[in-house]
Amino acid sequence: MSSSIPLSIKLNSSTERSGKSAIKQQKSGGVSEMLQGSGILGHDRPLVIRVSFSTCVVGTVGLPLLGLITCVFISSVFHYEDSTGTHCQVPNYLPSISASISLSPECHIWRFCIGLHSAPRLLVAFTYFKFYKTRFASKFSESLLSCLNLAFSLLENLGLLLLTYVSSSETYFVHKEGFVLFLVSSTIHMLITCRLWKTIKKYSLSPEDAKSHYWKVRFLLLNLSFCAFAGFFFWKHNVFCESGSYTLFALFEYLVVFSNMAFHLTAVWDFKSREVMVISSSEDKDF
Template sequence: MPSSTAAVSGKKPLNRNSFAAYLIKMLHLPYSSLDRDRPLIKIPFNVFVTGMVLLPVSGLLLSLFISIVYHFEDANYTHCHVANYLPSISAAISRVPELYIWRFCIGLHSAPRFLLAATYLAFYRVRFAARLPELLLSWLAFACNLAENCALLLLTYVASTEIYTVHKAGFLTFIVSSQLYMLMTCRLWYVIKSHYVSKEEVISYRWKVRLLLFNLSCCGAAAYFFRRHNKHCEAGVYTFFALFEYLVVFSNMAFHTTSIMDFAQRREDEARQRGKKGRNPDKKKEGGRSMQSEKRARAGWRDEGRLEEDAGRRRAGTVWKVKGSRRADRMEAVCDTLGHGWLCVTTLQWENCFLTG
């Protein structure tokens, strides 16, 4: 009876194999290759970095304001009972509600910082694919960036009024790792500036050097006034230490803001690049070669495995390309996406950028 009903209706009965294939198709439909390539989150890179930097800036300014207005005596207390007019950052973030405000802002700030560190590492791995010293230096810079962020979390969630030695160790680690990171970054961008003609990258390098020198100068001045305060206990000296401590932190935040100039490009470049990719898809050329092989032949990607600068994609993201390297091709696609002013997080791009890059 079921067979006759299927014959009358004109539909083939579902056997076990076809039903299993149908279920697999239905389950995998949202995760097809086209859906995996589609961005899940698309944020303008300048908005991403600006929001990331504004979190600690606003948290610190609000904590300082509350400390000076409502907790002036407690926040400006010194061990030798001399006059002081500005609280240190450790004193400003160690009382309620300043403690909760600062922890909330740094907690939201830390996750994008880790993502930005991984983005820089992927960027450097493409730029310095065949330059071993700079590639090793980029890994060291990545390690210092992670250490800086972890030390910031440590000194944030362990206040000076709770465990002073742990807070002090976190603060010193933050200062040392941040300055080492800034120094290594300036060195890497000096190499990039020497081989690249992008106006944004030249400006970014110059600002990085200025902020590094300013940060080192303020750190030296803060160390001098801190030592002088502990040795002589002069009135007002600790105020100068607190002032230069603020400048050290703000210059560090400004240094990380220069990533806007490192990655953010105009949307017109992205549209122009997409327009170039959309033209002439998979047409056969004369001589039997496909369009893809023709492009590779013109670009010279298979010449003796040597390195070559691709002048046609200067504003897209890469300087050096390893000819014949499929891994470099995949990494280039991710860095192109980052280089056009958008932070795109997709399943496939995340895998290529941070797992197989």
């Protein structure tokens, strides 16, 4: 991808002792991580941490994936009856995501993973926004879609935080609304993203851009299909209370989340030559 994405975030300490922190994104030839220390007393050289953007994306997707698998495993092995029980009292063999993240210690594991991944996820969202604004500077419709894309990306993250920190066993209504917000926002976000990348592919000669658009569309279609199946089996379970219906709902619910994660993972192709740099310098201290 030939264009660069200027991104700079500065964080200043309230005590002004820790100096300045900056996160900068720039082109890089490959995956690299570097730590450059400073002297213990003189502080004459800044601390530099350089991480490829691909590593940041993989970590952002990998944290909730690891958390979900861990929670489902613990619920299935140690809290099977509590996590698979339903109001219909029919046999069920898989815990839903809401059930598996509402028990303890599962809820703490899930909240830790989601909380830790939220800041990098916001970084990815704003990086995409800056990239789109640069790419579509002369196109009004695409520029407008870029703003909407950022808004729905933020709403998706908000919905995820809401359903995470308010479990179904605490306040079911708030948890349900958070889940609906996440599902609707993520779907619209993926639709807009595919529309933007269709335009990018049209005017780009890069095979990476074509591959990114190809897989984005595939993961979107899979996500929509899994959502439809999950909704069908959820309705069937509540109306007919058939044995196994809730199990199939839980299975397709997993697949909805996995396809969403796979969609976000395509950012590895979009920014594979970029890196995130954190620079921290400290002023001399007099005691």
